[in-house]
Amino acid sequence: MNKTYPPPSAAIDPDPSRSWLWRAWPLVRAHRWMFSAALVMSGASMLVVVQVPRLIQDAVDNSIVSDRVPLSHYMWWLVGMSVIMLVVGYLSKQLLFRAAARIEYDLRNIVYEHLTAMSFPFYDRMQSGQLISRANSDIRAVQMYLAFAPYLLVQSGISLVSFAYMLAIDVPLAILAMLPMPLMFVASRRMQRSLFPVSWLIQARLADVATVVDENVNGVRVVKSFAAERSQLASLQKAATSVAWANVKDADLRARWTPLVQNLPRVGMAIVLLYGGYLVIHGELGVGAILAFNAYLLMLQVPFQVIGNLIMLGQRSSAAAKRLYEVLDEKPEIADAPDAREITGPRGDVRFDDVTFGYGDGLDVLKGFSLQLRPGETVALVGRTGTGKSTAARLLPRFYDVRAGSVSVDGHDVRDLTLRSLRDTVGVVLDEPFLFSASVRDNIAYGRPDADFTDIERVARLAGAHEFITELSEGYDTVIGERGYTLSGGQRQRIAIARTLLLNPPVLVLDDATSAIDVQVEQEIHAGLRSLFAGRTTLIVAHRLSTISLADRVVLLDGGRIVADGTHKELLASTPLYAEVLAQADETIEELGSVGR
Structure with missing residues (x-):
């Protein structure tokens, strides 16, 4: 308590x-x-x-x-x-x-x-x-x-x-x-x-x-x-x-x-x-x-x-x-508007409308980026490094504000919504998960400290984390080291996924959230993720073909713009750049695997 x-x-x-x-x-x-x-x-x-x-x-x-x-x-x-x-x-x-x-x-x-x-x-x-x-x-x-x-x-x-x-x-x-x-x-x-x-x-x-x-x-x-x-x-x-x-x-x-x-x-x-x-x-x-x-x-x-x-x-x-x-005396750059409203009964209709964005005084990362995610749809963002995939994921929960254009949820510009209700609606799992020096149970229940253990265990199973957690010295009560470095990268990512799932957000953003998970383990948790995505709007920043396969639709980014939109098979057949991006991602994964061996 x-x-x-x-x-x-x-x-x-x-x-x-x-x-x-x-x-x-x-x-x-x-x-x-x-x-x-x-x-x-x-x-x-x-x-x-x-x-x-x-x-x-x-x-x-x-x-x-x-x-x-x-x-x-x-x-x-x-x-x-x-x-x-x-x-x-x-x-x-x-x-x-x-x-x-x-x-x-x-x-x-x-x-x-x-x-x-x-x-x-x-x-x-x-x-x-x-x-x-x-x-x-x-x-x-x-x-x-x-x-x-x-x-x-x-x-x-x-x-x-x-x-x-x-x-x-x-x-x-x-x-x-x-x-x-x-x-x-x-x-x-x-x-x-x-x-x-x-x-x-x-x-x-x-x-x-x-x-x-x-x-x-x-x-x-x-x-x-x-x-x-x-x-x-x-x-x-x-x-x-x-x-x-x-x-x-x-x-x-x-x-x-x-x-x-x-x-x-x-x-x-x-x-x-x-x-x-x-x-x-x-x-x-x-x-x-x-x-x-x-x-x-x-x-x-x-x-x-x-x-x-x-x-x-x-x-x-x-x-x-x-x-x-x-x-x-510094004022938050991202703050609630005086007339900000709460999201009530969110459906998960997400829209990026002609978005332009860059960090600080730097060059634009996204240029005229437009994308709609219909309620319950799972969309994968694919592209080379630096094309703006993670940036788009960060704009949805309003970690940053756009320079031009708008991002909206259920027809409401995110700048017109309260930050608390927006971030209760949009759950984010980042590519570099941060864990606290506390027990596994407390890390999973971070967003809901009063959650029942049955709920904690349920989301841990969905994230493919339950098996390795039970093998720890004290199970869910095991205190992990600072930033979770006593766990592997894949284990940290699975706990981070479970932590977000416990909040049961209507909109889910996975920013390369399974990049450190072994491909075999990733396949094991896909069944749980598929059932979880059902009825939930999901945006996946992906590199692996196995992760892309979870999506209903694939969007290809290049130079901060969408250059192709369709299913995996459609893009593979019609867009050479898409096949090239996937080939480069596979080469990178193989190189990392050989280094690990």
């Missing part, structure tokens, strides 16, 4: 003209009560902390210098304050980390939902490693700043309270202690401007490393078959060297500016010791007061000690957020 999880509490502000923080603000606002409670408790803890120097001042003046009050009196006050700080600090951190976890949950769900809504053209131009990096390290960088920057700012508020107490002790001394602060502000601004481009570069180059790793993990069989480990390692080293260079540059800038930002307040401490000491020597200021003043000055340094890290975190988060927004 699949668990359901709550949706994100808020969404990113869609206005790209706003700052990255303002766009992310709805996420913080969604958890404002938890955040507010954490910050209030943090502020309360801070207010207790600033009382400690004042208590020490009174202890020195009243218990040590004049012996008017027992020292134990102040000791118990310090113990009580410590207990308060312990409890309040615990609650503050507990709430803060809970809020941080919820922000991260929201961000990850927002990004994942957006990625699932994106169209095939988006994934054609984006590298998976780049997307993985943005969905992991970039999200974490943004979450860290959104959650912990407010906490650090509240903690930095201790400087204002400390300065107020310093003014209460001695106004001229407090003003002298603050003289280095304007210089510190200028240095902080220079540090911020220097760190931003480097932070962006680090995030981008981390994504490059993720891309190299992702491609090598997913393509490990290709890498090993070509003994290309050393060259791939060199590629990774090159990408890692770029990251190292950017990190060294970042460290260089931080080493240059952070000590200056953190140590400028110590100039104020030197001034306090010089002038404050003069006041104590001349009896104008008590010993306890100068001790308290120095303690407050140390507290005043806390914000400046963290400001370097806060600036660095802010710049890295800004770069990460803008990289995330680059993805989130």
Whole structure:
């Protein structure tokens, strides 16, 4: 049984003209009560902390210098304050980390939902490693700043309270202690401007490393078959060297500016010791007061000690957020029209009407392609490689939109139908089946997680998969490896066919779906496929004569156009190109077979 999880509490502000923080603000606002409670408790803890120097001042003046009050009196006050700080600090951190976890949950769900809504053209131009990096390290960088920057700012508020107490002790001394602060502000601004481009570069180059790793993990069989480990390692080293260079540059800038930002307040401490000491020597200021003043000055340094890290975190988060927004601001090219309708009672009447299509800005793959599949008819698309057979199969479920012309189901242009109802109507088995790292049962039931086992077994038998599944170590409960690579190509294709058949779609597209299946096994499953095609509109992208024999009609493509249409016997007798295409396909199959032997 699949668990359901709550949706994100808020969404990113869609206005790209706003700052990255303002766009992310709805996420913080969604958890404002938890955040507010954490910050209030943090502020309360801070207010207790600033009382400690004042208590020490009174202890020195009243218990040590004049012996008017027992020292134990102040000791118990310090113990009580410590207990308060312990409890309040615990609650503050507990709430803060809970809020941080919820922000991260929201961000990850927002990004994942957006990625699932994106169209095939988006994934054609984006590298998976780049997307993985943005969905992991970039999200974490943004979450860290959104959650912990407010906490650090509240903690930095201790400087204002400390300065107020310093003014209460001695106004001229407090003003002298603050003289280095304007210089510190200028240095902080220079540090911020220097760190931003480097932070962006680090995030981008981390994504490059993720891309190299992702491609090598997913393509490990290709890498090993070509003994290309050393060259791939060199590629990774090159990408890692770029990251190292950017990190060294970042460290260089931080080493240059952070000590200056953190140590400028110590100039104020030197001034306090010089002038404050003069006041104590001349009896104008008590010993306890100068001790308290120095303690407050140390507290005043806390914000400046963290400001370097806060600036660095802010710049890295800004770069990460803008990289995330680059993805989130992308609009799906294939989306439901505002007035999209559902398909009701689909009959399976499919029509391609003068279709022209090409990928991206490339040349047209299909040119004036027109074809009708009548309800219940099985049609095979045949042609040389690159003639547009698979492209036509991808246009029917609207993986891509046509440049000109139209594709329709039951008289409705697919662009006027909801994607969900269209893809419920049109089932697709691709030539490169993707299986998940889950059990065989779960892979077959992917489209219907609540399907009965009897239905799962029935479609597995129709697809010719039941026999080999029962021979696996745990049968249908056997967990297959990532992408299904623990199975043969033919076994993966049969599971993919079963997965689609379980949905019982009125229109079925088999994009060379039996290419990796042994010819003898293919013959065995043909009986099941023939019974399955009965009453179902089926488009088959085919190369093998055995697969073509399943079709009622054969359509020959060349140069993106239909050049012949008829039965296998009619085309064989009337169209020399058809016989030539079949001969080339047979030669290819024989060559592959000899390589396999």
